[in-house]
Amino acid sequence: MNLEFNEDQIDTLREFINISMGAATASLANLLDAFGTMHIPKIEICNSNELAQKIKSTIDLKSMYYATKQLFTGKFGGECMFIISEDSAKNLGRHLYNVTIPSRDDINDAVIELTNILTSTIVSRLTQELNTQVQFFVPSSQFIDANSIVHCEDVSDYSKIIIISTILDFKDQKINGNVYILTKDEAIESLRVLIDKRIEEIYG
């Protein structure tokens, strides 16, 4: 199985993620009545045992996090994970419910609402660009410490993982989080085929 991506394939995937993140940021800007700053997505192909370290390197290890994961299946299958710190989630709750001290339920609701919009918009837009469709599973959310975000058992069945990461960044509201799309083994091969088709269409 070929799990390597060439420069054009990485460039194309990054551009499609950029377009997908743009759609998601616009949806959330409407929800929050705010302006989100866009960042260049990062794409890495790594061994599955490196995943926890890769994610930990992008977040503050001293904070607690709300981590929401949503599986999707189809020709391009995988998992979309959104990680938002406790402080950022509180700011989200304050902003969305217009209260000084949001309750834990308010914060949970706000995080789940934001995550639903974010992950479904990103993955739907990405699959639209790839000319395919996926089926979503119900998301699961946890309030956990940085070291517990990725458990070994989550990834032990896979050899390689593509980590597509970008940042949700509403500066004025002090709301930001990290988005990861994880796709593994057979899905990586399918993704490569889908990307090649789109490159052929665009480059002619």
Add this chain to the structure above:
Amino acid sequence: MKILVVDDSKIGRMSIIKSLEVVKPDVEVFQAVNGLEAVEIFKKERPSAVFLDLTMPVMDGYEALKQIMEVDKNAQVIVVSADIQSEAKLRVLASGAKNMYPKPINDENMVQIFKQDLSL
């Protein structure tokens, strides 16, 4: 006619160039991969129009637009971006862009750009 296409993504540039080839096959296309390179090419080549991405390394599209407009206040810049927030559009229009289109751009957009947005 010279056209400058600015995007850090090769496929982003190619999708614009592909539509340009359909709608305006005779244009001479220049490419830049970030805002800084775009400003340099703009100063040297003085293209008739610029297609400019916003989210780029080294120098983003907002700063590049500002600097291009400082070089030539009549520069004709079309922003093509994944950022489809209304505030982003307001910002680039206020900075002098002729219009802003969401990525990916298609042939219909390109026809509209040359008919309605650019005075060439």
